[in-house]
Amino acid sequence: MTLSEILDSFKTKFNPSKFIDSLEKRASFYDESENDSEGNSLGENLKNNPYLNSGNNSAESFKGVKIYKNKDEPLIKLTDVWKIYQMGEVEFAALKGINLEIYEGEFLIILGPSGSGKSTMMNLLGCLDLPSKGTVCLNSKDISELNESELARIRGQMIGFIFQSFNLIPTLSTYENVLLPLEFQEEDRQIARQKASYLLDVVGLSEKKGNLPSQLSGGQRQRVAIARSLAVNPPIILADEPTGNLDTKTGDYILDFLDELHTREGKTIIIVTHDVELLRYATRIVYIRDGEIEKIETCTKNEPEGLK
Numbered sequence: 001m002t003l004s005e006i007l008d009s010f011k012t013k014f015n016p017s018k019f020i021d022s023l024e025k026r027a028s029f030y031d032e033s034e035n036d037s038e039g040n041s042l043g044e045n046l047k048n049n050p051y052l053n054s055g056n057n058s059a060e061s062f063k064g065v066k067i068y069k070n071k072d073e074p075l076i077k078l079t080d081v082w083k084i085y086q087m088g089e090v091e092f093a094a095l096k097g098i099n100l101e102i103y104e105g106e107f108l109i110i111l112g113p114s115g116s117g118k119s120t121m122m123n124l125l126g127c128l129d130l131p132s133k134g135t136v137c138l139n140s141k142d143i144s145e146l147n148e149s150e151l152a153r154i155r156g157q158m159i160g161f162i163f164q165s166f167n168l169i170p171t172l173s174t175y176e177n178v179l180l181p182l183e184f185q186e187e188d189r190q191i192a193r194q195k196a197s198y199l200l201d202v203v204g205l206s207e208k209k210g211n212l213p214s215q216l217s218g219g220q221r222q223r224v225a226i227a228r229s230l231a232v233n234p235p236i237i238l239a240d241e242p243t244g245n246l247d248t249k250t251g252d253y254i255l256d257f258l259d260e261l262h263t264r265e266g267k268t269i270i271i272v273t274h275d276v277e278l279l280r281y282a283t284r285i286v287y288i289r290d291g292e293i294e295k296i297e298t299c300t301k302n303e304p305e306g307l308k
Contacts, residue, residue, distance in 0.1 A: 050194035051233055073140065074101035075236070075268060076125060081134035083120050083291075094120040096291040098134070104235070107262045107269045107281055112288035114274065119240065121288065122272040126159050126238045127151050156184055160229030164241035166221045168213040174224050175200065175209040181231040199227040203257075219250035226257065237261060239271045243278070255281055 083095040094117045102108055102125075112118040123129040124136050127143050136143050138154060146154070161167075168177050178199055182192035200206045203223040213221055222242065229237060237258065243251030259281050261267045271278060279285055279299075287294040 050191055050198050074137075075104045075139060076100075076102040077135075077137040078121075078124070078131075079135045079137075081124065081131045081136060083117075083124065083129070084132040094291055095124075095131075098291075098293060100286065100293065100296075102268065102270065104268055105262070105266045107259070107283045108271070108286065109278055109282040109284075110270070110272045110286045110288060111276070111279070112274060115290075116288045117291040118272045118274075118288050120291075122238060122240055122270075125270060126161060127155050156181060157232055158234050158236055160232070160234040160237045162222075162225050162229050162237065162239040162242045164244040166213070166225045166245075168221060168224060168228075170213055173210050173212060174205060174216065177213070177224055178227045178231055181228060185232055187232075195231060196227075199230055200224075202230075203227045218245050219247070219253070222246060222250070222254055226254065230261075234267075236268045236270065239269070241273050241275070242271060243275065244273075 078098050078100040081095055081098040082093060085092045085094060098121065110118050110121060120129070124131060127136075127138065130136075130144050138158070143151060143154075155161075169180065172180065175196055179192055179196040182195060187195070197206070197209070200209055203226055205220060205223055205227070208216060208220060208224075213224070216224065222245070239258065242254055242258070246254065255278065258269055258271075262269045262281075271281075282299050284299060285297045287296070
């Protein structure tokens, strides 16, 4: 049975939502005849979607922070944001008066050279750090007013992180790395295991479930990182140079996957990068240099103004 036939059978039986629907294109992109660089077939034998059939057999059984579906209000808003570091007797401003609004369902790319402040901005957007001055609001909440446990909850449920260096736990298996966020959120153990297995199927790594990160290629480790970022089905995916350590073919695969999460599921994708090749995926591009926003371009998908 082909992957397309498996998906069709699950559609008929379970009437799945957009998450399964987002796999349709992947079914034709990677069928049973295609393999990765190590000879392992990608995306075979997808199991029943546990995000739709957990707990009370409803997607509503999924635990997560709800996003207010208001396209007129920004999902993330930075107002006159400064980030100042004390270096001995000298102050260094990594960000200087940043004003930025990010709306639900955008594919936003923050582009800048090394030292421009884009990584500092990523830390603020991901609630990993707080501004020195100004406000960062996520889902209409000022993150500076939240305590550490509330920030941890937001990071754990609303934001999926994909890092250039993968940040996998070296002593945990592929499966255990994907399972980890679900355990932090105290998901039912049986359902959590189903979700981890399902996501490894989605990224084509079910055969590597027991492998340690050191036993995987760079592309495989990044796919594990993506599976982990999707574990709690967050509305926001925040990626720091997601293709920086990958070859071109694997990098294109990763970006196509993120693009489908955006177009098929409406997830908000934010990528921080210096690579202009990624701009074709953007709906908006924020150019940053020396801690300040130089300009913001609105793009037609796959044809950004900067590349016309």
